[in-house]
Amino acid sequence: MGVTDVIRENWATRLGFILAAVGSAVGLGNVWRFPFQVGQEGGSAFLVMYLFFVLLIGLSAILAEFVVGRRTELNPVGALREVGGSSWRYLGGLFIVIGFVILSYYSVVAGWVLRYFVGSLTGGYFGEPEAYFVAIATGTDALLFHAIFMALVIGIVSFGVKRGIELTVKSMVPLLVVLMVVLAVYAATLPGSAEGYAYYFSPEFSVIVNDWQSIVPAAAGQAFFTLSLGMGVMITYASYLGEDRNLGFDGVTIIGLDTGIALLAGLVAFPILFAAGIGAADPGAGAIFVALAGAFSEIAYGQVLGTVFFFAFALGALTSAISLMEVVVSYAIDEHGMERRRATAVIGLGMFLLGAPVTIDLVMVDLYDILAAQILLPLGGILLVILVGWIINEEMVDELSRGIGDLGSLGVAWIWMLRVPVVLVLVVSLGLAVMGYVDFLTGPFAEFLGSTS
Numbered sequence: 337m338g339v340t341d342v343i344r345e346n347w348a349t350r351l352g353f354i355l356a357a358v359g360s361a362v363g364l365g366n367v368w369r370f371p372f373q374v375g376q377e378g379g380s381a382f383l384v385m386y387l388f389f390v391l392l393i394g395l396s397a398i399l400a401e402f403v404v405g406r407r408t409e410l411n412p413v414g415a416l417r418e419v420g421g422s423s424w425r426y427l428g429g430l431f432i433v434i435g436f437v438i439l440s441y442y443s444v445v446a447g448w449v450l451r452y453f454v455g456s457l458t459g460g461y462f463g464e465p466e467a468y469f470v471a472i473a474t475g476t477d478a479l480l481f482h483a484i485f486m487a488l489v490i491g492i493v494s495f496g497v498k499r500g501i502e503l504t505v506k507s508m509v510p511l512l513v514v515l516m517v518v519l520a521v522y523a524a525t526l527p528g529s530a531e532g533y534a535y536y537f538s539p540e541f542s543v544i545v546n547d548w549q550s551i552v553p554a555a556a557g558q559a560f561f562t563l564s565l566g567m568g569v570m571i572t573y574a575s576y577l578g579e580d581r582n583l584g585f586d587g588v589t590i591i592g593l594d595t596g597i598a599l600l601a602g603l604v605a606f607p608i609l610f611a612a613g614i615g616a617a618d619p620g621a622g623a624i625f626v627a628l629a630g631a632f633s634e635i636a637y638g639q640v641l642g643t644v645f646f647f648a649f650a651l652g653a654l655t656s657a658i659s660l661m662e663v664v665v666s667y668a669i670d671e672h673g674m675e676r677r678r679a680t681a682v683i684g685l686g687m688f689l690l691g692a693p694v695t696i697d698l699v700m701v702d703l704y705d706i707l708a709a710q711i712l713l714p715l716g717g718i719l720l721v722i723l724v725g726w727i728i729n730e731e732m733v734d735e736l737s738r739g740i741g742d743l744g745s746l747g748v749a750w751i752w753m754l755r756v757p758v759v760l761v762l763v764v765s766l767g768l769a770v771m772g773y774v775d776f777l778t779g780p781f782a783e784f785l786g787s788t789s
């Protein structure tokens with residue numbers, strides 16, 4: 337049985353596609369990365385820019401990926417070759433590389449989530465939320481849980497994703513939302529939470545004006561990362577669609593859910609961090625872990641809530657990781673004729689090794705994460721948007737209208753959106769990101785290298 341047979345089966349239920357796409361979108365990006373970026377990039381100033389990018393770019397870019405996938409029914413490399421001609425297959429190749437890089441460090445952070453799940457069961461982090469994070473985020477603990485998470489992903493993907501994705505997403509999304517609401521309500525009752533809300537909700541435009549060079553690429557990167565855009569996940573998932581769905585409606589649903597869950601994570605994190613006197617910026621990549629561990633140590637039934645929460649959180653990370661892995665695996669099978677299990681094991685091992693250095697120091701998370709989210713994803717996004725907007729636009733508008741009906745001027749608006757504003761904004765953002773990354777490499781990263789030698 338080839339990969340396409342296995343996957344086509346997956347979307348046999350009407351909900352399969354949308355659940356898989358939501359499962360891919362909702363993950364560490366919402367609960368970990370979003371609050372971490374808000375904290376680093378000036379709070380509500382970042383929030384405003386991020387919402388702007390989601391609205392401006394999110395829908396038009398997700399639709400661009402959907403139509404390419406549904407039209408061709410192929411993996412990203414094959415799909416781009418078919419719609420664009422043979423040199424566009426290199427863009428597909430870039431997508432495969434990006435998937436490889438992202439999952440390598442994604443798995444390290446997801447390993448932290450697994451570690452916190454265990455820590456909730458044993459009460460390991462109770463009473464010392466900050467020290468606990470520092471202890472487990474790097475070193476052998478981190479490496480071990482990175483290995484465990486990667487093994488889980490390999491296990492699920494090598495069996496095909498049918499039951500894995502559909503079942504976990506069906507239970508995970510509602511569970512995660514309910515628990516986040518409970519935690520947000522708890523956070524609201526904390527003395528000192530007002531400071532957290534102020535940080536999160538009152539945009540100071542002076543911050544945007546002063547720091548736009550770092551806020552713009554960070555916000556664009558977050559929009560791509562959280563919506564799983566810029567590396568062909570949505571191409572791959574849409575390639576298994578048999579039916580004429582209304583892709584516009586699906587896109588809005590996915591984006592709405594994903595954004596809502598991220599906003600909720602901020603409502604949990606900031607009141608707790610400020611109430612605890614930690615503030616936003618200090619814990620960096622550990623922000624949400626420290627905030628949550630602090631909360632679970634304090635509240636009634638915290639241990640039970642914590643256990644359930646980190647379980648749901650881990651499932652969210654898993655359904656996203658599966659989508660990253662599936663892009664690379666489907667490519668190896670389709671284009672190189674590899675057997676599925678073998679492909680998954682080899683690729684997973686490679687990703688594990690590439691991610692291993694991330695467990696050395698937290699600065700390594702930035703090294704991988706900024707490169708992937710702020711540079712590689714927008715680059716992939718720009719190239720795809722140019723292809724769809726300028727080169728194959730007529731065929732793609734036609735594809736979008738399948739399942740919607742006559743698009744009228746909406747089709748034209750979509751294409752022009754892709755052609756000019758999306759490309760322009762992303763090119764600016766990418767340029768800024770490259771400059772920021774050079775600063776990072778010559779600054780904090782060089783310092784880190786200096787301190788170890």
Ligand code: TRP
Nearest residue numbers: 361363364365366561562564656
């Ligand atoms: N969107 C997921 C999250 O927020 C991560 C993810 C899955 C992803 N697939 C992706 C990010 C593709 C970028 C590209 O956790």
